[in-house]
Amino acid sequence: MAYKEIPTSVQNFMDKITELCGTEHADWAKNFSAGFANTLLTTVKRHEDGTSFLLTGDIPAMWLRDSTAQVRPYLVIAKEDEDLAAMISGLVKKQFFYINIDPYANAFNEEANGAGHQDDFTVMNDWIWERKYEIDSLAYPTQLAYLLYKNTGRTDQFNEDFVEGIKKILHVFKTEQDHRKSPYNFVRDTWRAEDTLINHGRGVEVAPTGMTWSGFRPSDDACAGGGYLVPSNMFAVVVLGYVEEIFSTILDDAAIVAEAKALREEIEAGIQAHGRTTNKAGEDVYAYEVDGLGNASLMDDSNVPNLIAAPYLGYGSVDDERYLRTRKTLLSNENPYFYEGKFAKGIGSSHTPENYVWPIAMAMEGMTTNDKSEKERILNTLVATDAGTNLMHEGFDVDNPDNYTREWFSWANMMFCELVMDYFDIRVEK
Numbered sequence: 001m002a003y004k005e006i007p008t009s010v011q012n013f014m015d016k017i018t019e020l021c022g023t024e025h026a027d028w029a030k031n032f033s034a035g036f037a038n039t040l041l042t043t044v045k046r047h048e049d050g051t052s053f054l055l056t057g058d059i060p061a062m063w064l065r066d067s068t069a070q071v072r073p074y075l076v077i078a079k080e081d082e083d084l085a086a087m088i089s090g091l092v093k094k095q096f097f098y099i100n101i102d103p104y105a106n107a108f109n110e111e112a113n114g115a116g117h118q119d120d121f122t123v124m125n126d127w128i129w130e131r132k133y134e135i136d137s138l139a140y141p142t143q144l145a146y147l148l149y150k151n152t153g154r155t156d157q158f159n160e161d162f163v164e165g166i167k168k169i170l171h172v173f174k175t176e177q178d179h180r181k182s183p184y185n186f187v188r189d190t191w192r193a194e195d196t197l198i199n200h201g202r203g204v205e206v207a208p209t210g211m212t213w214s215g216f217r218p219s220d221d222a223c224a225g226g227g228y229l230v231p232s233n234m235f236a237v238v239v240l241g242y243v244e245e246i247f248s249t250i251l252d253d254a255a256i257v258a259e260a261k262a263l264r265e266e267i268e269a270g271i272q273a274h275g276r277t278t279n280k281a282g283e284d285v286y287a288y289e290v291d292g293l294g295n296a297s298l299m300d301d302s303n304v305p306n307l308i309a310a311p312y313l314g315y316g317s318v319d320d321e322r323y324l325r326t327r328k329t330l331l332s333n334e335n336p337y338f339y340e341g342k343f344a345k346g347i348g349s350s351h352t353p354e355n356y357v358w359p360i361a362m363a364m365e366g367m368t369t370n371d372k373s374e375k376e377r378i379l380n381t382l383v384a385t386d387a388g389t390n391l392m393h394e395g396f397d398v399d400n401p402d403n404y405t406r407e408w409f410s411w412a413n414m415m416f417c418e419l420v421m422d423y424f425d426i427r428v429e430k
Helices: 008-021 026-043 064-078 082-101 135-152 160-181 230-250 254-274 307-313 321-330 359-367 372-384 410-423
Strands: 044-046 052-054 128-130 276-278 284-286 338-340 345-347 395-397 400-405
Touching: 008 026, 008 064, 008 410, 026 044, 026 064, 026 372, 026 410, 044 082, 052 064, 052 082, 064 082, 064 135, 064 410, 082 135, 082 160, 135 160, 135 230, 160 230, 160 254, 230 254, 230 307, 284 321, 307 321, 307 359, 345 359, 359 372, 359 410, 372 410
Parallel strands: none
Antiparallel strands: 044 052, 276 284, 338 345, 395 400
């Protein structure tokens, strides 16, 4: 079952945003309403068992990461709309159903139909669309379960699948602190180096740091500068704190609390000891990836979690001095994926062509500053570069926004919507 019409609560909220935008920012309101409605009407499938399946857009599969970001802005309405809260709870239940099938997979099929990348050299089954291991694929569903509780008081998402899934997440995070002992490998027969792991599917050589290893970035591209992806480890620190709270205040499992606490402290210590580097000015900044062998990459990718997103995810604050130094560095040509052209500037990705910036990254740049005029600038740029579609895309050419990737990308639409909400001080409770 899919949404055939916009729920009253959602329509009322879109009307509220339109009123707040007024005539001055009527174009924001138009794009907001288009994106906010599009996700419900085109990506959500509600199953008879009470679970929810969300397409990413133009790919017939559900990503654990994307699906969380796609519904996050609805949490502010779910406080008063029980049916919308039930849809989000159903998504959490579906996510943890999938995690229990395989915590190393990043994307799943709606049914056990064998669709997707079944020819990859890794442990596949008919449920799995893709098995690129990414820390954020486990962090995002945990975040959504917690945020749903914080914003609505709902607890039915903390079911048996959730408990078993959290145990699997903790096990994987601990195992991947020393990837040399991991059972995971991944090889794809492809011309595109970013879609496979080197060293017979083991990835870049690493040494333990206390952080937990990731095979791939949130872009689904391989970690090239080292398997310890610093922003994803920052996200892991935050969600492990959520696990501690859930299992000490809602559920009662002292062993899980102790395990999550110890793991959180080890990863945080690893970030502080190994997750930093210096910029051209010799300043102490966060690295994007490290290998534990002395190598660190100074860059940021457009996909969240990235370094720019740290305070949005709950790691530190927008006023933290090291974060501000890192941010300034990454929004300059020191970041190989920072592009500036006639129509836009921002962060792109190895996943898309050179000079393509991502609306997701631009929205995140806006949500991690206290400068209202900067938020306004970014929103104005986003609506001016939508190629007349009133929707966001994956990436677009800074010199010609009519050149873009992915016509239908729900994650980007909802990140734009969240930035509009943020501009008017409407935020999801963390």
